[in-house]
Amino acid sequence: MEDFHKLFYEEAGDLINSLEENLMLLEEDLSNTEVVNEVFRIMHSLKGSGAMFGYDNLSHFTHELETLYDKVRSKTIPLTTHIVNLTINSIDHINAFLKEDDNEDIINKGKAFLQQIELSSSKDDKTEVNEKSNLTDNDKIKPQLNKKLYLIQFEPNPDILNDGTNPLYLLDELSDLGDAIIKTNYKNLPQIEDLDVDKCYFKWEIILSSTESRTTIEDVFIFVADDSHLEIEIISEKDVFSVADVEDKIKDLFLNNKQSIKGIKKLIKLYEADVVEAEEINDEVVVSVGKEDTLPLIQEAKQETTPRSNVKIPEAIKIDTVKVSSKKLDSLINLVSEFVTTQARLHNIASSNKSVELNALSEDFQLLSRQFRDVAFEMRLIPVHTMVVKFKRLVRDLSKSLGKKVQFIAEGTETELDKNIISSLSDPIMHIIRNSIDHGIESPDKRLNSGKAETGTIKLKAEYSGAYILISIEDDGAGIDQEIITKKAIEKNLIEESAKLSKDEVYNLLLLPGFSTSKKVTDVSGRGVGMDVVKRNIDDLRGEVNINSEKGSGTKITIKLPLTLSIIDGLLVGVNNSKYILPLTSVLKIYKVSNAEIENAYKNIIDIEGIQYPFINLTDKFADAHKDKSVNHFITVNYHDKIVGLIVNELYSEYQAVLKPIDKLLKHTEMFSGASILGDGKVAMVIDTNKLITHFTN
Amino acid sequence: MTDNTSNINSYLCFKLGNEFFAADVRSTLKILQLSEITKVPHAPTNMKGVINHHGNVLPVVDLNQTLELPISEVGSNTCIIIMSVGGEKETISIGAIVDEVLSVEEIADDSIKDPPTMGGNHKLDYIKGVFENNDLFVMVLDIDKIFENTSLQNN
Amino acid sequence: MNKTILLVDDSFSIRESVGFLLSEAGFKIIKAGDGEEALKLFDGQKIDLLLTDLHMPKMNGIELIRNVRSMEDYKRLPILLLTTETLNDKKLEAKNAGATGWINKPFDKEKLFSIIKKVIR
Numbered sequence: 001m002e003d004f005h006k007l008f009y010e011e012a013g014d015l016i017n018s019l020e021e022n023l024m025l026l027e028e029d030l031s032n033t034e035v036v037n038e039v040f041r042i043m044h045s046l047k048g049s050g051a052m053f054g055y056d057n058l059s060h061f062t063h064e065l066e067t068l069y070d071k072v073r074s075k076t077i078p079l080t081t082h083i084v085n086l087t088i089n090s091i092d093h094i095n096a097f098l099k100e101d102d103n104e105d106i107i108n109k110g111k112a113f114l115q116q117i118e119l120s121s122s123k124d125d126k127t128e129v130n131e132k133s134n135l136t137d138n139d140k141i142k143p144q145l146n147k148k149l150y151l152i153q154f155e156p157n158p159d160i161l162n163d164g165t166n167p168l169y170l171l172d173e174l175s176d177l178g179d180a181i182i183k184t185n186y187k188n189l190p191q192i193e194d195l196d197v198d199k200c201y202f203k204w205e206i207i208l209s210s211t212e213s214r215t216t217i218e219d220v221f222i223f224v225a226d227d228s229h230l231e232i233e234i235i236s237e238k239d240v241f242s243v244a245d246v247e248d249k250i251k252d253l254f255l256n257n258k259q260s261i262k263g264i265k266k267l268i269k270l271y272e273a274d275v276v277e278a279e280e281i282n283d284e285v286v287v288s289v290g291k292e293d294t295l296p297l298i299q300e301a302k303q304e305t306t307p308r309s310n311v312k313i314p315e316a317i318k319i320d321t322v323k324v325s326s327k328k329l330d331s332l333i334n335l336v337s338e339f340v341t342t343q344a345r346l347h348n349i350a351s352s353n354k355s356v357e358l359n360a361l362s363e364d365f366q367l368l369s370r371q372f373r374d375v376a377f378e379m380r381l382i383p384v385h386t387m388v389v390k391f392k393r394l395v396r397d398l399s400k401s402l403g404k405k406v407q408f409i410a411e412g413t414e415t416e417l418d419k420n421i422i423s424s425l426s427d428p429i430m431h432i433i434r435n436s437i438d439h440g441i442e443s444p445d446k447r448l449n450s451g452k453a454e455t456g457t458i459k460l461k462a463e464y465s466g467a468y469i470l471i472s473i474e475d476d477g478a479g480i481d482q483e484i485i486t487k488k489a490i491e492k493n494l495i496e497e498s499a500k501l502s503k504d505e506v507y508n509l510l511l512l513p514g515f516s517t518s519k520k521v522t523d524v525s526g527r528g529v530g531m532d533v534v535k536r537n538i539d540d541l542r543g544e545v546n547i548n549s550e551k552g553s554g555t556k557i558t559i560k561l562p563l564t565l566s567i568i569d570g571l572l573v574g575v576n577n578s579k580y581i582l583p584l585t586s587v588l589k590i591y592k593v594s595n596a597e598i599e600n601a602y603k604n605i606i607d608i609e610g611i612q613y614p615f616i617n618l619t620d621k622f623a624d625a626h627k628d629k630s631v632n633h634f635i636t637v638n639y640h641d642k643i644v645g646l647i648v649n650e651l652y653s654e655y656q657a658v659l660k661p662i663d664k665l666l667k668h669t670e671m672f673s674g675a676s677i678l679g680d681g682k683v684a685m686v687i688d689t690n691k692l693i694t695h696f697t698n
Numbered sequence: 699m700t701d702n703t704s705n706i707n708s709y710l711c712f713k714l715g716n717e718f719f720a721a722d723v724r725s726t727l728k729i730l731q732l733s734e735i736t737k738v739p740h741a742p743t744n745m746k747g748v749i750n751h752h753g754n755v756l757p758v759v760d761l762n763q764t765l766e767l768p769i770s771e772v773g774s775n776t777c778i779i780i781m782s783v784g785g786e787k788e789t790i791s792i793g794a795i796v797d798e799v800l801s802v803e804e805i806a807d808d809s810i811k812d813p814p815t816m817g818g819n820h821k822l823d824y825i826k827g828v829f830e831n832n833d834l835f836v837m838v839l840d841i842d843k844i845f846e847n848t849s850l851q852n853n
Numbered sequence: 854m855n856k857t858i859l860l861v862d863d864s865f866s867i868r869e870s871v872g873f874l875l876s877e878a879g880f881k882i883i884k885a886g887d888g889e890e891a892l893k894l895f896d897g898q899k900i901d902l903l904l905t906d907l908h909m910p911k912m913n914g915i916e917l918i919r920n921v922r923s924m925e926d927y928k929r930l931p932i933l934l935l936t937t938e939t940l941n942d943k944k945l946e947a948k949n950a951g952a953t954g955w956i957n958k959p960f961d962k963e964k965l966f967s968i969i970k971k972v973i974r
Contacts (some may be wrong), residue, residue, distance in 0.1 A: 011866040036763050041863075049864045049938040051959035059959075162923075164931035164953035169971055198928070223954030224969065292952050323865050323886075359725070455906035578737060622739040660755040662748070674740065675748055675755040683736040695740075 005189030007325075008053040012178070013097055014041050016091060021389050023088050024396075047095065057096035061110050065090060067119055089113070120330030147211050147239035148179070149268060151261065154230040155203035158188075167200060174222045178210025179241060179437050181251050184535065203229075205261075207254060209241045235264075240271045273519050288482040309406055312571045326419070329380060336376040341677060342565055343369040344656060370656065373567050381416035384462045384471070387426050391433055395458060398437045405444050405455040406437055415462040417469055421561060424541055425471070428534040430556050433458060433532075434472050438524055440477030440555055450552070454474065465560075474556040480549040482506050507547040511535040542673055542688070570657040570676070570686065573633070575618045579684040581657050581676055582635065586689045588643060590651065591634040598632060598647065606645065608634065615645035616696050637689045644693050657686055673696050705807040711836055713798040714762050715770055719802070720829075721781065722835065725841045727791060728780040729799055732772065749793060751780065757814045758793035764844060765824065771799050783845045792845060803836075805829050809840060856973055857881040859898055861891040861917065862906040862935060871904070874962055875969075888912025892920055895927060902973045904956075905930040905945065915950045922951035931972035935960075 019042045026035045030410035043066035050059035053280070065087065071077045093113055096106045152174070156167055174180055189201045208217070214232055221230055224270060241247040249267070253259040259267070294350035343365050350362035388410045399406040441447075450452055458475045480502065489495045490511045501509075513532040531547075538545045570581035591608050598606070598617060605614050613636060617631070635646045657676035671692035672685045708723040735747040735758050741827075746762035749757050758778060762770050770776075775798035782789050810827040826840045858880045862868050865886075872882045883893035883895040883900070894900075903921060908915040914934055921927050933949045934955040944955055956968050 006871070007866035007869050008864075011864060013866075041908055044937070048958045049866055051937075052867060053870070123752065161929055163948070163951045164929055164972060165930070166972065170974055172974065205907065220971070226948070325869075338753075364857060383929055501925055660753075661755070662755055671740070675736075677750050677753060677755065681750055683748050683755055685736070685748075687736055 004054040005055070008049050009098060009628060010326075011049070011331075012046060015046055016043060016094060017386070017389055019094075020088075020091060020393055023084060023091075024389075024392060026079075026084050027081070027088075030081065030084070035072065036069060036073050036079065039355075039419060040066060043069055046501070050097075051401055053123050055097060055101045057101045057107050057110065058094065061090075061093060061097060061114065064114050064117055064645075073220070074485050080120070086113075086116060090117075101196070106493070107184060142459070147235065147241070148234055149236035149238075149240050150206075150208040150214075150217060151235045151265075152206040152208060152211065152217065152230075153203070153229070153231040153233075153235045154206070156224055157227040158199040158201060159384070160200050160224060160227055161198055161513045167202070167204075167224075170220055170224070171204065171206070172216070174208060177212045177217065177220070178208050179247070180209075181207045182256055183255055187362040204253075206523075207235075207250065207264075209239065209247075216607060236268050240268050246271050272578075303637070329419075332376055333380065336373055337567060340369050340373055340656050344658075345679040357554075366656070367655075369390055373656070377418070377567070378416075380418045382419045382422060383414050383416050384422065385413035387422060387429065390426065391429065391460065394430055394433055394435065399441075402437060403443065404437060404441050406441050407455050407457050408433075409457060409459045411459065411463075412462040415464060415469060417561070421541055422538060425561075426557070427469070428537045429460070429473065430694055431530055431534050433460075436473065436475040436477060440475045440479075442478050462582050466562050470560055472558040473557055474554060476554040478548070479551040479553050479555055480507060480510075481551050482549075485509055504546075505549070507549055510547055511545060540550060556693065568653045568657050568659055568686070571635070572652035572678075573635070573648040574652060575622045575648050577620070577649075579652070579678065579682065580618075580622075580648075581655060581686040582637070582646070583682050583686070584654065586637045588636040588638060591636070591645075593632045595629060595632065595646070606634070607666055608645075613645040613649060616646040616693060619647060619649055621696055637693075639690060639693045646692075657684075659686060707807070709805055709836075709838065710779070710801040711803055711831070712796045713775075713800060714796055715767055716766070717767075718800070718834050719796075720805075720838045721779070721841055722838070723728050723802060724786070725782050725784075727782050729782060730778040730793065732776050732778060746795065749778070749823075751791070751793070754791070756780065756791050756793050758795060761794040761796050764794070773797060774781045774801075775835050781841055784842050802832055802848055805831070813837070854861045854899040855879065855881045857883065858902045858904060858973075859885065859891060859894060859900045859913070860886045860904045861909070862887065862904075863887055864906070867906070867935075869910045872963065874965065878966065887935075888914065888917035891917055895924060897926065900927070900930060902929055902969070903934055905932065907934060907936045907938060909946075915946055918947065918950040918952050933966060933968065933972065 018041065020039045022035050022042070026032060026039065029035075032137065043062045046062040047066050050056070050062060068077075068083070068087075072079045072083070091108070093110050096103070100106060136223050154167075154170075155164075160167065171180075171182055183206070185203045185205060186201065188203065189195075210217070214234070217232055218225070218230075220230065224230075241250075246268075252266060253264055253267070254602050285449055343362075346365060347362050354570045355357070365510065391410070392408050395408040436458050441451070441458070442452075444454045445455065456475060456477055458473065460471070460473050462471045464467065464470075485506055486495075486501070486509075489506075489512075490497050494509060494512055495501065510531045511534075531545075534652070535545050536561055538561070541561055542560055546558045546560070547555070548558070549555040567586040568581075571584055571587055573580055573582060593606060593608070599616070604616070607613075613634075616635065619632075631649055633648050633651045635648060636643050637646060655676075655678075659674040660676060662672065662675050671688055673688040673691075674686045676686055677684050678684050700833050709720040710723050710726045711718060711720045713719070730749075730751070733749060735749055738757075740747065741747070744759050746760055747759050748757055750804040760769070762768065776795060777799055778795055780791055780793050781800065801850040810829045813828055819834040824840050824844045826838045828835060829839050830836070858875055860872055860875070860882055861869060861884070862871070863886050868884045868886070872884055876882045881904075883894060883898075883951045885894060887909045888905075891903075891905065903918075905917055909917075911919075912919070914936075917931055918934070919933065921930060921932065931953045932951065934944075934952045935958055936943060936947070936955050937958045938944065947955060953972050954968065956965060960968075
């Protein structure tokens, strides 16, 4: 079972999230019994599953908490804020155990913590009796090498069939333990008219030769022992059956009722003298003799004509959500990507083929593949809300420890993001929030003095914007002092003294690597250490970070992320005999311009239909040996809040591009967000229009 | 005290210009014919572009240029060796253009000597050691090191 | 002929791991996350063994067992309770509700199969 511990690890993460959420609720309303039950259930789950998958110490730890909450829900002890706080703190220990269950340090810390728990729950008599299940005991008893002879008498309660027991299986199990001679006794079988098919009328006597201990034999009947008459007797400590002919003889006498049990016992005693001690375990498994005798009768009894009952057929199974392993989901996404690529190849072939039917089919495929792709990718989307619990907790803990009053509001958390992105976002946002509470939000006094409300607010907002998702973290704290930043940047040689920077540019200096080396963070009011790390993380996700602030009022940090990483709708274009892909979401309109117009353009601006567009001539910028001056297509694209034109030579078609990642080695080529493999096997670079335009306008 | 059983590793031997080099076979994945390389505008000069390898887009570099050796003309034996480069965090695949692939040799660890400390026109930190094979001097390249630095180079 | 086991537990990891072990052994496995969901799966479906957890949301193990036992088709269905409870009370309650037996958590592969073979072959 321990091989599956990874599954448990994931699940435990979810349980802990849920635990945190519930404890937050409990903090606000101690009387909420439903939540108390939930907390109990979560601890119970962690305890049980933890033990299953090798997290023994986690299991012991949560066992105590489970007991505590059992007492709370049975009203044995009252629930206090103190207990809830302790429970919230226990989460750190639980997480520690999850990471390293057998770490001495963590175990000791856990023990110390549990003592606190004990103190706060009134000391009750231990109502838990840690009973060792008979089964575990058995595992410890070694089978003795000597075969013994047992006499087992088993008379089950007639109603035994009602709880799903099948006595025959028990007899089978018994037979597995050694050589068994089974005799069925049908004394209690009534007349056919009085026969109740739901009752068991048989009893059995079994002579069993086995090396197993009595406990092992008792275990066979563990579920029915309470309901049955069971006698297990050792009639010989020696392996009597090893003596020639004895077994057959006894079988004969026993099964054919030729001798009473007493007589058989005596006989066996006589044979004991002949026994030579066995040196090895005889592990022959013999199917019980005589079982064939018992079967037909039982089958007859079992011949029930179960009438097609009038059981109400429940309505169709409606399961709202399905839990799917991430691995399976990733496989699915990979397959979808392959599917899209293959469809592109088909499309290629179809276009160069005159067949109308083929082309129509290819188009149908294209539509289908698009839908397929969309549905599959949607599966990877989970709401931002899942991250929020962690943030709430951070705000609560940090604000408390820093003596500040902060409330955390989350808006638009039903907005969905690819699950991979969500897990990558968690750290950067935690960082930003930490900074906000540390440097942004002022102390309650200071706030009151400056006319602000005592409690500061941090607002997390998530919303869609075109093909992007915007996540902003805004606080109403002290804001960032532009002057101080500029000064620091000059000190660190990040900018020239004479440089004239816009407000935006000043604040974004904070994202530069050079900035985070300051040890004394307090002299920069506003954002402190580590924003460059945040930027790096966001860059990895092909996103952008923007800082906006107003000294005295607050700071807002906006993260912009593309919605899906893997498949984009693109426009296939050609520049100087190479193919490139422009994301359709950025593309606005396509015009044709002449070479003359381009040459005469002043400061790279062209007038089209009365509107002036700045442009970048890719045939120039992407030049190598070839410089194609044939046709010029002017493609207007979005660039932040402006419109810019890109000039290319060829316009091929719309193209669903499976975005292939390009490794770190190519990272510097920021203007390409990836590459795509075309239907003919060639590679086309996928252009990130924002980054490209930024690159060429600097 | 000599250790009788010295570790023996396999090395892929190839030619760059007139010199001989080798790379641990564990770092080399495949050898490809020189195929169409898609250029990537504004890439560093030693990077020739990208290729499609089994559905993955791999960067291709000119190994001569990367090691600051004189550029070779493309010959009939020129090919691409796909190498697995490991950083501290992850491994990526890179194609390296070489002039000719020669053979795979089994070389014992103690047959590999330290690289020469003077002379030569190579970036010495990329050479892990040298060994002799059929009267030829072969330099063992530290693949990870070569590309660790290259990735930081900008235009 | 393949026997079908209905596995009910609110723990995803237990459903997956135990389910895997059982299907490897040749059983056909159906899974459910709580008693309510499980009960819906009993509409005349061939089920040869019910393995259920005790503590579950919506409908717990004991209630599930009671409900199953009240259905004519499943009166004799072998039912095993997966439980961490070591108190006899709970086990007695399970017995009274009609469970055939129980498997104590934590259990390993061997224990699982040694108990299952008591009730299903």
